[in-house]
Amino acid sequence: MDLYSLQRDLQIWGPDATEFKLERWSEGRLLWEANWQYEPFLSDLLVQSAQNLQVVEDRDSVWEYNEKIMMTIESRNGVKVALIPV
Known part of the structure; x- marks a missing residue:
């Protein structure tokens, strides 16, 4: 499964799919979106954690x-x- 492409899909996340927006996890989001999560910034989180x-x-x-x-x-x-x- 190509999570990289899925989690940057403009049809799912809109034209700002590559931007980090905390409201993507807010209440009221569709269930199918919540099941896949939004992980494009996982590598940034891992790098920041590793630096500490x-x-x-x-x-x-x-x-x-x-x-x-x-x-x-x-x-x-x-x-x-x-x-x-x-």
Whole structure:
């Protein structure tokens, strides 16, 4: 599924689809819109969060990748890390 395109679809979000607008999550929005969420700015959020970290520590005892296939592909074991703030 191409979430990048879906979450910037002008037919769904309007001509300002690439702008961050908090009111997109406000009450009264159509249910089908709420189910997909609006994530184009997720990468910005992750970068800003990472800038406030001193260390990302591996806490996983399992080194082999065990694939879990659903709508997307993910690690069956999850990811075990410690995030230590600045």
